[in-house]
Amino acid sequence: MSSMKVGVLQDFLMPPASQQVMLDALRLAFDESYADGEIDRPVELVLRAVDGLPRGTSFDVLNAWKELEAEGVLVIFGPWASDNVLAIRPYVEDVGHIPTLSMSGTDRWYGEWCFCINNGSLPEEPYLLSNYLGVRGVESVAVVYDKCVPGEEYTRFFRDACAFDGVKIAIEEPINMLDTDLSPALARLQASGADAIAYLGWGLTATHLNTALDGTGWDPVKVMSSGFMAAPFLPGGLKSIAGWVGVDQYDEDNVVGQDFLDRFEARFGYRPANFFSVLCYDFGVVIARGLSKATPLSPDGVKEGLEKVKMVPAATGGPGGVFSFGPHARRAWLTPHFIVLREPDPTAEVADLTSGPGSILRHRYTARSRSERLGTAGRTQ
CATH class of the missing domain: 3.40.50.2300 (Response regulator)
Known part of the structure; x- marks a missing residue:
């Protein structure tokens, strides 16, 4: 059985150990979804890492997105920085047409193909x-x-x-x-x-x-x-x-996040008790949920699948947060304590x-x- 390709567009170069936290958190989310029967085939992560704004250029970010497009990915996680997402948004919306999930903080990112689980919020x-x-x-x-x-x-x-x-x-x-x-x-x-x-x-x-x-x-x-x-x-x-x-975005009182960290530690042998691990895991969970609801299994199907994601408990943020998308809702958070x-x-x-x-x-x-x-x-x- 073939795998499902999920693109990861990292627009901020980071130490290898930090990148590993991201990849391990995503892998745990997708592997658990496959083991639970939520998705019917494994996920293959396709990574592109560039230094976008502020230290690099948005041109490199757009090129990385296009490379993932050429790889045949169904959905893309990233880019992250507000400057970079605003630079690539016209291409994603008007040409690329692959659902793209960012952790950007700007409200100007949202669109038909542009989804967000905010890592902070410029307006809020x-x-x-x-x-x-x-x-x-x-x-x-x-x-x-x-x-x-x-x-x-x-x-x-x-x-x-x-x-x-x-x-x-x-x-x-x-x-x-x-x-x-x-x-x-x-x-x-x-x-x-x-x-x-x-x-x-x-x-x-x-x-x-x-x-x-x-x-x-x-x-x-x-x-x-x-x-x-x-x-x-x-x-x-x-x-x-x-x-x-x-x-x-890390809160010790969030039991969903602590349960995730217990499972993460059991599998990988270390415990990244911080915002980055829980947030990357949540992206994996939400993307897996969107993949599971995609009909057909295509970028357009995944976009419609993401619109059916409702009330997913969040590991990120304070207790009680959930994620929901909809046909005209591209911001996932439902809690003031994100x-x-x-x-x-x-x-x-x-x-x-x-x-x-x-x-x-x-x-x-x-x-x-x-x-x-x-x-x-x-x-x-």
Whole structure:
């Protein structure tokens, strides 16, 4: 019996150990689906790994997608970065016509062939961050953001989120997303007198923020977007963002995720208790469900199969999350707790994403009444 080809388009080059976590999580999901009789033949993973934006080019990402198309894959997992998905979306929608699932955070990705299980959300993370600041009693925040699709989209929504939660934005400072010396920008942020600092961006610059803060004597509340989850892929790791609370997708209280990790550890001999393993596993589960419902077994059939995916329990995020798609629904998440806030654990020794989270859960979204949001400490509206 022939196998079903599933494309994996990795648009961010990462350490081999991290890539192995992704591949093992996907293999477990597909192998379990085959063993359970959900799909009637095994899955063959076809991988293309390139360095897209911000360090490479979107051209390479599009070419990798076309290579998977030529391989005859039924569905594609990836690319991931917002800049890259927006660059390839016209081809996927108008020409390629293969269902493509991304973990991108931008709402502008969705389309007839473009599905998403968000690894964060450019429009919604700002509301989690402002919610946390409001709960902490912060009155004003200084914003530093990357000059790119994620940074600019984050910032637009962060303005609305802060107004909603009664937090004043004292200053906004754009930076180049490949900058390493952030001292001038941080000096201007400090001069604003804000109680907190928010980093909104892709994550490469985030690992240089503490270097710029060292020696300033400024110790604000520090929050960041899902760029927090880029740190484990980078040389400095989570220790480079010590003291920052950032958007993550791993929650120890999610029993679906812990059960997955038990099975993963039993099979592969290590336990990657972090957002990356559970998220990649969830992609595998959802894709397998779509394959199982495809009639016929073709890209068009898989697209319609994915539209029939309903109420799949999520290993990612907080307890109780589920995934559903539909004919006009391309965003899978059904829960406000698909994103949480975590802080690097100063006692943890984490070399890569093959081990524990290396961070501590700090906050889940907390619904607050209007009086709670706007009646604290005379905040500026």
